[in-house]
Amino acid sequence: MNFIQQTIQNIDTRLKAFKEWRINRKKIRLRTKFAKKRDALTPEQVKSMSTAIWDHIERSRLFQRAKTIMIYYPKGNEVDTRILIERWKNEKQFVLPVVVDENIELHAYAGEENMRHGKFGIMEPTTPIFNGEIDLLIVPGLLYDMHRNRVGRGGGYYDRFLIYYHVPKFGVCYDFQLVHHAPTLGNDRKVTRIYTNKRRLG
Numbered sequence: 001m002n003f004i005q006q007t008i009q010n011i012d013t014r015l016k017a018f019k020e021w022r023i024n025r026k027k028i029r030l031r032t033k034f035a036k037k038r039d040a041l042t043p044e045q046v047k048s049m050s051t052a053i054w055d056h057i058e059r060s061r062l063f064q065r066a067k068t069i070m071i072y073y074p075k076g077n078e079v080d081t082r083i084l085i086e087r088w089k090n091e092k093q094f095v096l097p098v099v100v101d102e103n104i105e106l107h108a109y110a111g112e113e114n115m116r117h118g119k120f121g122i123m124e125p126t127t128p129i130f131n132g133e134i135d136l137l138i139v140p141g142l143l144y145d146m147h148r149n150r151v152g153r154g155g156g157y158y159d160r161f162l163i164y165y166h167v168p169k170f171g172v173c174y175d176f177q178l179v180h181h182a183p184t185l186g187n188d189r190k191v192t193r194i195y196t197n198k199r200r201l202g
Contacts, residue, residue: 026183027151034143034177041077041174049174050080052197054087057138060193062168066135068093070106070165073115073123078140079172085109095134097161098124104161106130137162137169139191144171145182148190148202162189170195 041049057063071094074080085094094109099119107125118124139158141150150171152158162169171191175198193202 030151030179030182031142031153037176038077038142038174046077046080047083049197050083053079053172053195054084056195056200057084057170057172058087060170062136062170066092066168068095068132068134069136069138070095070097070134071109071138072097072140074140075120075122079174081138084138095130096125097157098129099157102157102160104157106134134165134167136167137165139169139171141171141173141177141191143177143179143182144173144191144194144201145179146201147181148192148194149182150189150191151182159189168192172196175199 063069069092071081071085072078073096074082088094089109095106096109097104098107099105099122106129108127108130109125110127114126115123116126139150139162141152143151148171150158169189169191171194173194173196175196178194178196178199178201191202193200
């Protein structure tokens with residue numbers, strides 16, 4: 001590689017790093033803004049809007065056909081998945097993510113009595129690792145956009161995890177967490193559909 005080629009490559013590398021820095025800065029600002037708005041919700045608002053989301057999802061054929069569903073356990077004012085789990089725990093198998101090092105493992109949900117606080121204070125199952133088939137993934141997000149892009153908490157756990165599953169992926173959020181365009185990087189993963197308390201995309 002000659003001097004000119006090396007110089008061009010160095011410029012490209014710096015431009016790419018600068019672009020990623022700007023996108024990450026935008027993500028940080030948006031996370032702060034939307035987390036603050038979400039945290040201001042009352043328990044009654046969380047329950048009402050979460051219930052509306054699950055009512056929409058339950059009418060989906062993809063949900064109705066799914067036998068095993070990966071779903072998250074809510075932290076704070078996230079869309080409350082416990083409502084859906086309680087409704088369907090006797091008819092469908094739910095598995096929950098468990099953070100191990102930099103990755104996510106799946107463990108079967110076996111009731112509240114078999115849960116403990118895991119990494120980041122999120123409740124996790126104490127059951128053995130689940131290695132079966134998953135029919136549907138339901139994932140959280142701090143915000144989504146009209147193109148089904150997702151912005152999470154920033155750890156990248158779901159982005160690394162979702163790449164391995166070629167099944168329907170439902171993103172859930174409150175309607176105010178849906179924006180026209182979210183800043184994304186190449187490793188950010190889209191979802192198949194987005195459900196809010198007012199609408200569905202995808």
